[in-house]
Amino acid sequence: MDKAFPRLRARDDLFTSFINHMLQSKLFYKTNKPSFASELRTGEEKSAISNELLVNAGFIDQLMAGVYSFLPLGFSVLKNVENIIRKNMIDAGGQEILMPVLQPKENWIKTGRWNNLDVLFKVNGSGDKEYALGPTHEEVVSPLAKKNVFSYRDLPISVFQIQTKFRDELRAKSGLLRTREFLMKDLYSFHANQEDLDKYYEKMIKVYFNIFKELGIGKQTYLTLASGGTFSKYSHEFQMVTDAGEDIIYICNKCKTAVNKEIKNETPACPNCSSDSFVEKKAVEVGNIFKLGTKYSLPFDLKFKDSDGSEKPVIMGCYGIGLGRSIGAVVEASHDEKGIIWPKEIAPFLVHLIEINPSTGSGQAKKVKATAEKIYQDLQKQGIQVLYDDREDKSAGEKFAEADLIGIPYRIVVSEKTLAKNSVEVKERNKKSTKLVKIKQLSKLFK
Amino acid sequence: MDKAFPRLRARDDLFTSFINHMLQSKLFYKTNKPSFASELRTGEEKSAISNELLVNAGFIDQLMAGVYSFLPLGFSVLKNVENIIRKNMIDAGGQEILMPVLQPKENWIKTGRWNNLDVLFKVNGSGDKEYALGPTHEEVVSPLAKKNVFSYRDLPISVFQIQTKFRDELRAKSGLLRTREFLMKDLYSFHANQEDLDKYYEKMIKVYFNIFKELGIGKQTYLTLASGGTFSKYSHEFQMVTDAGEDIIYICNKCKTAVNKEIKNETPACPNCSSDSFVEKKAVEVGNIFKLGTKYSLPFDLKFKDSDGSEKPVIMGCYGIGLGRSIGAVVEASHDEKGIIWPKEIAPFLVHLIEINPSTGSGQAKKVKATAEKIYQDLQKQGIQVLYDDREDKSAGEKFAEADLIGIPYRIVVSEKTLAKNSVEVKERNKKSTKLVKIKQLSKLFK
Structure with a gap:
């Protein structure tokens, strides 16, 4: 009997093949x-x-x-x-x-x-x-x-x-x-x-x-x-x-x-x-x-x-x-009054990752983007469903307002300010408070 | 942040919640x-x-x-x-x-x-x-x-x-x-x-x-x-x-x-x-x-x-x-001429497990059923999709003809005869030959 089971592999793929990560710049929506x-x-x-x-x-x-x-x-x-x-x-x-x-x-x-x-x-x-x-x-x-x-x-x-x-x-x-x-x-x-x-x-x-x-x-x-x-x-x-x-x-x-x-x-x-x-x-x-x-x-x-x-x-x-x-x-x-607050069980994504760019083309902007991209990849590897707001033509205010409207449970922000402390800012949609989490600790957050 | 992620658990459940095992005596079909x-x-x-x-x-x-x-x-x-x-x-x-x-x-x-x-x-x-x-x-x-x-x-x-x-x-x-x-x-x-x-x-x-x-x-x-x-x-x-x-x-x-x-x-x-x-x-x-x-x-x-x-x-x-x-x-x-031959990738189940009962109520019949039930559980634990023909009112001939008609890729038969050799009979739907596999070795068959 052959040892290769394409069917079992296909079932494994099924998991990752549902939409589980998306660049917001590419998402079909307005x-x-x-x-x-x-x-x-x-x-x-x-x-x-x-x-x-x-x-x-x-x-x-x-x-x-x-x-x-x-x-x-x-x-x-x-x-x-x-x-x-x-x-x-x-x-x-x-x-x-x-x-x-x-x-x-x-x-x-x-x-x-x-x-x-x-x-x-x-x-x-x-x-x-x-x-x-x-x-x-x-x-x-x-x-x-x-x-x-x-x-x-x-x-x-x-x-x-x-x-x-x-x-x-x-x-x-x-x-x-x-x-x-x-x-x-x-x-x-x-x-x-x-x-x-x-x-x-x-x-x-x-x-x-x-x-x-x-x-x-x-x-x-x-x-x-x-x-x-x-x-x-x-x-x-x-x-x-x-x-x-x-x-x-x-x-x-x-x-x-x-x-x-x-x-x-x-x-x-x-x-x-x-x-x-x-x-x-x-x-x-x-x-x-x-x-x-x-x-x-x-x-x-x-x-x-x-x-x-x-x-x-x-x-x-x-x-x-x-x-x-x-x-x-x-x-x-x-x-x-700001938008939807999805329960985790049915939210379209679990994490809304947002990069805030200081000014396009600067060294800091590149560092912010590189860090956000790294976190985007890491979250995917952990099997966390993530929407990544990679857009460069939107202000922080616009991005936050839209994130509140869409209502994903966890918002993670990468900015020049958070990077200065080697951190990201984490906020839950249904809470008022934010907190800084060290980037190195982020992988433990969803375990 | 809470450490419990019901969403991730739900996604895990999703896998096992598709129909992946079924008693043929309960299946909605004729x-x-x-x-x-x-x-x-x-x-x-x-x-x-x-x-x-x-x-x-x-x-x-x-x-x-x-x-x-x-x-x-x-x-x-x-x-x-x-x-x-x-x-x-x-x-x-x-x-x-x-x-x-x-x-x-x-x-x-x-x-x-x-x-x-x-x-x-x-x-x-x-x-x-x-x-x-x-x-x-x-x-x-x-x-x-x-x-x-x-x-x-x-x-x-x-x-x-x-x-x-x-x-x-x-x-x-x-x-x-x-x-x-x-x-x-x-x-x-x-x-x-x-x-x-x-x-x-x-x-x-x-x-x-x-x-x-x-x-x-x-x-x-x-x-x-x-x-x-x-x-x-x-x-x-x-x-x-x-x-x-x-x-x-x-x-x-x-x-x-x-x-x-x-x-x-x-x-x-x-x-x-x-x-x-x-x-x-x-x-x-x-x-x-x-x-x-x-x-x-x-x-x-x-x-x-x-x-x-x-x-x-x-x-x-x-x-x-x-x-x-x-x-x-x-x-x-x-x-x-006997029925469907499903490719593994889309077959309704991967394994069709069939028990052949010598005579209802005898000690051998109980042993055949107990062995088949154990294999049914073991296959499920391995994540193998299995249809189990547990019916007592069907002859071996009827069960085999129906298995050929339905066309599941692997047929595993447990009978008095196979048990005498501590084995099951394994046959692939698209091949003519059968072979005996020791029950102890069965868990290795689908790895």
Whole structure:
């Protein structure tokens, strides 16, 4: 057997091949000066602060209402969010698949949603054919499961995808918080009985809170009871409290479970602990889980042979998280008047290295640049993701303002002044203080 | 500064969080018995052998004509292909972005393609609005570049995405070789002058051949001259020779450059070396690169200020590879009458571990299972991706036939017979011979 394993090498490369270092002079982006001052923003305007920050800092670009491109900085954040979600889904036993955007009209007729789902985009094809542009995938995953699930031995099983969805939202106005095209993680679980679904569903609530914790919005996010449809009393939304939210939730002061407006109107006491003391908050829905029961297995004839030989319909659950919306929510939760403050876990880079040049061409300028370049290389060797502001035509003030706007966790400045002390200046984005660190000590900083 | 770097940990996790080990009894898939016998297949039927293999082995599922889901095995291959392409694009200086599927009608009117591109899917939205379902992204990337490119200092620059595209192909019948919804890598390059584009274009030809080599189809793939439009004499297709191909190419016997049918009819001699000796072959296009010149920069007013202060239109190039089509092409190029033979670089797993149980419940059966489970754990610890056929209700014959169909590079068998010699049986999918390897030596096999 050969000893060479290109595959293992390829997997190693994969790590270093994601964007992990970049010269700012080469980066595909342009920043705009922030036009907002948060204390002056009101009502409608105020709802879009994450949008304004993400657009001004060059993370995303609006193509039309509710439709955005992710630029390199935004794409890096998106990949980090995707990987946090993927890891948690795989840990929860999910198998990753990829289902299509284009879906047959007949499947949507079968579930009655072709004419009843107002956000459904319809596509014209040749030969007067019509298709649905997938806003969700029950109409695909149910017939797919029918081809792969036959016996109780095949259950439980869960599959997920991280895939682009489409909804013709009229209210597409809050940047990534409500778009018409968006990346979503949707997991579907299949069970032999209700108890098994209930158990998995409870586990998934914990998994979701772990995801929001890793995304940096765990503390602001509340499990919120919502209407459950035919098959269970409640479904559950994960609502992040923010003034930019378009939803209203009522958080129980005693047990911290929340209910949405519909449930609050129906049930004045907390369904979890019976307390009647609530606080009302604006919030944005960052996730939603639902016990589907047999709602989709029945129309698609998805059944299995149980251990006693009888045929039964498969019991289903579904579990969604919007990736773009999560990013918007993080920025709503974590910014100041100067710009974004990224949590380390999803920041586009960990370090923003900035050279401040005294005057172009001088001996000192050369020394500053040579030192910055050396640090840039050293950080890469350590596997630290670094954006290096190597631009010579920008002032220190411009560079600092832009770094604050972009919001990378660590700022390292190399200047004539720091070099005089054989040091660099290190500042964390979420702190006021700076400190001088000896260049020789820098390699220890990230260990 | 804190010493804990969750971000670095998350990146480490990323590696292990892709599907890298799986119990076959839990895998979301079902195989069908191969219904083909390659020597008996003719004409139309023969063109779909990769489709039949990928469907029968449980890699993909057809939702409707030209539209497929990727199941866990197929998704793993897709991710491997994606990572090979991504790595090569980043090495070539590409910056990864993500542009939308939904595109404004007015951009397509502007380039004259709204009514002239017969494969364009059109979408109906609320308020009688119409959108294009992106078959390509010149209509998005050109106005996007206009917001980010202003000066000669911003050039050259290149951006790419790995993203889902839509084309209403009437001939969608060859499985992944021609679909209506497909993942594509498209890179767009922007230059200050023609010479710079020409230089980058030549470099990209080398990068493309490196990708096809890494995918395992380098030897069968030919650079093929095709019609170039207004701005250059030729564009270039990368054509892989296969009987399943719907294109005809003419390979120069002297210099091995190929031309497509259109060029062959216009120019009987080889445009590269003037030889007139060609061999005619069926082929499938796996990549295409094109010098766009100012075709899209002019309608979108994409210009830059040159070093002499004058304003000039940006010069563009575009470079595409279909991911699904590449997978179909690999299977066309690498299979036998028993099933798929995956190249190691993109195989869904590197090792297929199979336990053969003598009789359920016996002491020997327990020992076989315990040994297989130990090996399964050990391979994972080594970072080897392994599919473990732990099923107790399948015969050795069924397991071997399915392993051949799925096509994982290394098959490791644990049975009563091998255990008697403290060994396992190792076989490579693309070789006839098997050999016994001592269990103690197994850990050295993949070093």
